[in-house]
Amino acid sequence: MGTPEREQAASAARQEAARLTALDIHGIALTWVDTAGLTRVKAVPTARLAHAARWGVGMSPVFDVLLSDDSAVTSAHAGYPAGDPRLFPDLDRLTVLAAQPGWAWAPADRRAQDGSPYPACQRRFARRMTGLAAERGLRLRMGFATEWTLTTRPAAPGETPTAPAPVEDAGPGPAYGMTRVVELSDYLGDVLRALSAQDVAVLQLHPEYSPGRFEVSTAAADPVSAADDVVLVRETVRAVAARHGLSASFAPVGRVGLPGNGAHLHLSLWRDGKNLCRDGGGPGAMTPTCEAFLAGVLRELPALLALGAPLPASYLRLVPSRWAGAHHCWGVENREAALRFVPGPPDDPEAANAEITCFDAAANPYLLTGAVVAAGLAGLDDRLTLPDPVAGDPADGGVPHLPTSLPAALEHFGRSVVLRAALGDPLFEAVLAVRRGEIALAGEQGPQDLADALRHHY
Known part of the structure; x- marks a missing residue:
C-alpha cells in the first residue's frame, strides 16, 4: 500500500x-x-x-x-x-x-x-480464496442462515430493591408458530426495517425450534461480502434487541437438551452466468464441476468442523435427529445431512445450491467461507466424486458421525494438508492454539455450565 x-x-x-x-x-x-x-x-x-x-x-x-x-x-x-x-x-x-x-x-x-x-488477516484469507476460484473462472455465491436465542434482560443492579428476575426466553410459542411472531412483532419488524435500511437483503425470517429462537436468511453474495453480511446481521439483531429490553445470543447452545443456534452456509458455483449446481448429469442434476467441489468439501468436513464448530459447547448442538448435520454424509433435500443439496424449482435458475448444516454461529465467517472454498478447489484438483446420497435419517442407517467433540475435530484439522496450505502457517497455528485453549478453558465443566458461560459472549 x-x-x-x-x-x-x-x-x-x-x-x-x-x-x-x-x-x-x-x-x-x-x-x-x-x-x-x-x-x-x-x-x-x-x-x-x-x-x-x-x-x-x-x-x-x-x-x-x-x-x-x-x-x-x-x-x-x-x-x-x-x-x-x-x-x-x-x-x-x-x-x-x-x-x-x-x-x-x-x-x-x-x-x-x-x-x-498482515498474514493472519482472516478477511484477506477469504478474499484470497475467492480470487483463486476466480482464476479458474468460478464465481462463488454464499449466504448464511443465522440463528439466535432471544431472552429477557435481567434488571440492572439498583433497578429493583430485590434480586433481579431470572432470564427467560422471549417468545415461548411453538417452532414456526405465528403466536411467537405476534408476541414479538414489534421487535421482528424493527429487525427487518434495520436490515433493509442497511441494504442487507433478507430472504426469510421465522421462529425456530426451541423457545426464543429465530432464524434469518440473507441473500447470496461473494464469500467476503457474505461474511461481512453475517457480522452486520448479528450486531443489528443484537442492537435491536437491546432497544427492546431484550438480549440476543448467538452462542451454540442456550439450554442443553434443546436445539442450538446454527449458522448454515449456503453456496452455489457459477461460470459465465450459469449455475453449475443444476442442468448437469451428476447426482441431483449437478454438473461435474459442482460435484467435485462439493466432494472436496465433504472430504474436509471433519477438519472444517474445527472452524465451523469452534467451541467445546458447539458439540452440545451437534446431536443426531435435530437437523444439526451431525453425520458425515450428504443428501438431496435431507436436513439431517451435514451437506444438504437443494436442486430447487426447475424453472428457477438461481435456486439450486448446497447447504452445510453442521456449522454454528460462534464461527468466524471469514475463516469459514475461505476454508470451504479451499476445500472445494482441492476437490476439483483431485477430481473427486460424491458417494451415494443418504435419503433418510442417517441415525437409522449406520452413517458415520462427524467428530463429536472439539478435540476430535481438532485432530482432523491438524492433519489437513489442504487447510494448512490454504490458511498458511500463521493462521493455521493460531487456530490450533485457540482451539486447544478453549478445550483447556472448558476443563471439567458440565454441559449447562459450558453453555451458560458463553451466553453473553456471542
Missing part, C-alpha cells in the same frame, strides 16, 4: 466523513472477527475516518490468540505483546447503523504498518 493508494483512500474517506457528519453520525465502528469467533471493534470519531483510511488504527497481535473469555494463549506466530498491525476500514462497506443512532460501521482489513498484508 504505497503513498498514492494511501492518499486516494484518505480522499475518499474525507468525502464519506462529510456525508456522515451531515447525517449526524459521530462514531464509526471498525470491526474484525477474532480466531475464537468474537467480533472485536475499535471505534473512531467520524472526523478521524480519513486518518484511519490512510494510516490505519493500531491493534495488538494478541487478538489472533484471544479465547472466548478474553484470556490469551500463544502460537508460533502470534500472542506476544510486541507489534502493532493496523486496521484499515473498507469504505465500500461503510454502513450507517439503523439500530444504533449516531453510528456507522465498516469491516476492517488488517495490514502491517508499511501497508503490506
Whole structure:
C-alpha cells in the first residue's frame, strides 16, 4: 500500500466523513472477527475516518490468540505483546447503523504498518480464496442462515430493591408458530426495517425450534461480502434487541437438551452466468464441476468442523435427529445431512445450491467461507466424486458421525494438508492454539455450565 493508494483512500474517506457528519453520525465502528469467533471493534470519531483510511488504527497481535473469555494463549506466530498491525476500514462497506443512532460501521482489513498484508488477516484469507476460484473462472455465491436465542434482560443492579428476575426466553410459542411472531412483532419488524435500511437483503425470517429462537436468511453474495453480511446481521439483531429490553445470543447452545443456534452456509458455483449446481448429469442434476467441489468439501468436513464448530459447547448442538448435520454424509433435500443439496424449482435458475448444516454461529465467517472454498478447489484438483446420497435419517442407517467433540475435530484439522496450505502457517497455528485453549478453558465443566458461560459472549 504505497503513498498514492494511501492518499486516494484518505480522499475518499474525507468525502464519506462529510456525508456522515451531515447525517449526524459521530462514531464509526471498525470491526474484525477474532480466531475464537468474537467480533472485536475499535471505534473512531467520524472526523478521524480519513486518518484511519490512510494510516490505519493500531491493534495488538494478541487478538489472533484471544479465547472466548478474553484470556490469551500463544502460537508460533502470534500472542506476544510486541507489534502493532493496523486496521484499515473498507469504505465500500461503510454502513450507517439503523439500530444504533449516531453510528456507522465498516469491516476492517488488517495490514502491517508499511501497508503490506498482515498474514493472519482472516478477511484477506477469504478474499484470497475467492480470487483463486476466480482464476479458474468460478464465481462463488454464499449466504448464511443465522440463528439466535432471544431472552429477557435481567434488571440492572439498583433497578429493583430485590434480586433481579431470572432470564427467560422471549417468545415461548411453538417452532414456526405465528403466536411467537405476534408476541414479538414489534421487535421482528424493527429487525427487518434495520436490515433493509442497511441494504442487507433478507430472504426469510421465522421462529425456530426451541423457545426464543429465530432464524434469518440473507441473500447470496461473494464469500467476503457474505461474511461481512453475517457480522452486520448479528450486531443489528443484537442492537435491536437491546432497544427492546431484550438480549440476543448467538452462542451454540442456550439450554442443553434443546436445539442450538446454527449458522448454515449456503453456496452455489457459477461460470459465465450459469449455475453449475443444476442442468448437469451428476447426482441431483449437478454438473461435474459442482460435484467435485462439493466432494472436496465433504472430504474436509471433519477438519472444517474445527472452524465451523469452534467451541467445546458447539458439540452440545451437534446431536443426531435435530437437523444439526451431525453425520458425515450428504443428501438431496435431507436436513439431517451435514451437506444438504437443494436442486430447487426447475424453472428457477438461481435456486439450486448446497447447504452445510453442521456449522454454528460462534464461527468466524471469514475463516469459514475461505476454508470451504479451499476445500472445494482441492476437490476439483483431485477430481473427486460424491458417494451415494443418504435419503433418510442417517441415525437409522449406520452413517458415520462427524467428530463429536472439539478435540476430535481438532485432530482432523491438524492433519489437513489442504487447510494448512490454504490458511498458511500463521493462521493455521493460531487456530490450533485457540482451539486447544478453549478445550483447556472448558476443563471439567458440565454441559449447562459450558453453555451458560458463553451466553453473553456471542
